[in-house]
Amino acid sequence: MQSFRTLLLGAEPVSEFSILLLLLVLLLRNFSCSSTGAVKISSFSMAFEAPQSLNRSTQLMVPRDSPRHEVSGTPRASRGLFNRWACGREFRVDSLSISQQNLLVNDGPTSVDFVRHDEFLKDDEIPVVDMALFEGDADTSKKSVEQMVNACEEWGYFYLVNHGVELELMEKVETQAYEFFQLSTAEKEKHASHYSLLEKVKRWSEGIILKPAETNLDDYDNQLSPPENNHEFSTVVKEYDDVMKKLAKRIVKLLVVGLGVKAWRFDEFLEGVEATLRWNYQPPCPRPENAMGLSPHTDPYLITLQHDSGIGGLQIYRKGEWLGIPPRADALLVNIGDVFEILTNGKFQSPSHRTVVNKVEGRLSVAHCLAPAKMVTLIPPPELLRSAPNQYKARTYAEYMGARKRQESSNSLEFMKLPTSV
Numbered sequence: 001m002q003s004f005r006t007l008l009l010g011a012e013p014v015s016e017f018s019i020l021l022l023l024l025v026l027l028l029r030n031f032s033c034s035s036t037g038a039v040k041i042s043s044f045s046m047a048f049e050a051p052q053s054l055n056r057s058t059q060l061m062v063p064r065d066s067p068r069h070e071v072s073g074t075p076r077a078s079r080g081l082f083n084r085w086a087c088g089r090e091f092r093v094d095s096l097s098i099s100q101q102n103l104l105v106n107d108g109p110t111s112v113d114f115v116r117h118d119e120f121l122k123d124d125e126i127p128v129v130d131m132a133l134f135e136g137d138a139d140t141s142k143k144s145v146e147q148m149v150n151a152c153e154e155w156g157y158f159y160l161v162n163h164g165v166e167l168e169l170m171e172k173v174e175t176q177a178y179e180f181f182q183l184s185t186a187e188k189e190k191h192a193s194h195y196s197l198l199e200k201v202k203r204w205s206e207g208i209i210l211k212p213a214e215t216n217l218d219d220y221d222n223q224l225s226p227p228e229n230n231h232e233f234s235t236v237v238k239e240y241d242d243v244m245k246k247l248a249k250r251i252v253k254l255l256v257v258g259l260g261v262k263a264w265r266f267d268e269f270l271e272g273v274e275a276t277l278r279w280n281y282q283p284p285c286p287r288p289e290n291a292m293g294l295s296p297h298t299d300p301y302l303i304t305l306q307h308d309s310g311i312g313g314l315q316i317y318r319k320g321e322w323l324g325i326p327p328r329a330d331a332l333l334v335n336i337g338d339v340f341e342i343l344t345n346g347k348f349q350s351p352s353h354r355t356v357v358n359k360v361e362g363r364l365s366v367a368h369c370l371a372p373a374k375m376v377t378l379i380p381p382p383e384l385l386r387s388a389p390n391q392y393k394a395r396t397y398a399e400y401m402g403a404r405k406r407q408e409s410s411n412s413l414e415f416m417k418l419p420t421s422v
């Protein structure tokens, strides 16, 4: 007993009673710790089991005094997740807690071209393509493809209905995305990139970019639920990626053939394609007119298929104005990316788009973007060079991405354009 007492309290002699008292205090402290832990875990898994009960619009408002040094310093280099980001730029979170440091929504000027999140185009203005018609007779199918080609030439955007992706799968993905965005700031910032610090606009959103083929999805499983519990995140993401990749490739092929190009000419651009998933969450914002969800940009991919939580906020730039896209739960929104514009020698448009925020409800969007292999050279097939010479510099996808970053321009393809000969 003497040696135990010495070990516990040092050399000072103490009574048995004090030791008992101390042990009791220690026991009680331990108990209260584990009970806090248990409460935390059970409320978390409750949300997991019953996603419909999630309060989708709250919980991401990070305290104003969120310590910035935690994310902007380098100590995270020792962390696995951060390392992978730093080396491979696999994924990214633009955390609200980071951008909040720069975000003075209360004293900034109101954006001159602000359009409210619930001001929409008329429903019938954005082209709608019905995939069921592709299965119809040859004439119907040909007409539907033509309509889809027109949409890409005129808008670079269209709604795809009867696309065959189960609503349940979309819901599962969106649930995983909500789960992710509901993690604590510290957890999310394991994927942070500080990107938003460089942005000029006052950005009110969080986003994650992940590449299923490169990212260790188990890391997310472990973050979202106890490791032994399940692999829900990775299972859902892989299933979704497979389904969407097949669909995206099918659309690309139909479009190419619709342009009069032999399907096999696109094989080299579709071989080794990988997806990038972009999940964006915009919490309610007290002064939407002074902030921005995603600033105007074009997508640096072939094609993007996306779905959102139905609140509105996506706007595209068309004929000199910003137009709100009305959300549609039953459809996937398809948009042409820079790579497809380059590969069609400018026949398809990679449209500039942005998202605005609102006061009332959080908005989630989930985008699946198809990117070509890094080393493939982006030169349009000969069929599309007959009537006009190539308008774009012949660059590999990796070179194009590098140039886009160097230009610090994510909203124009000007840097890829060749000077027009007189």
Ligand SMILES: O=C(O)CCC(=O)C(=O)O
Pocket (backbone or CB within 6 Å): 278, 279, 280, 294, 299, 306, 308, 313, 314, 353, 355, 364, 365, 367
């Ligand atoms: O949130 C949206 O609707 C658009 C998302 C988007 O444009 C993107 O992630 O590139």
Ligand SMILES: [Fe+2]
Pocket (backbone or CB within 6 Å): 297, 298, 299, 353
């Ligand atoms: Fe985009």
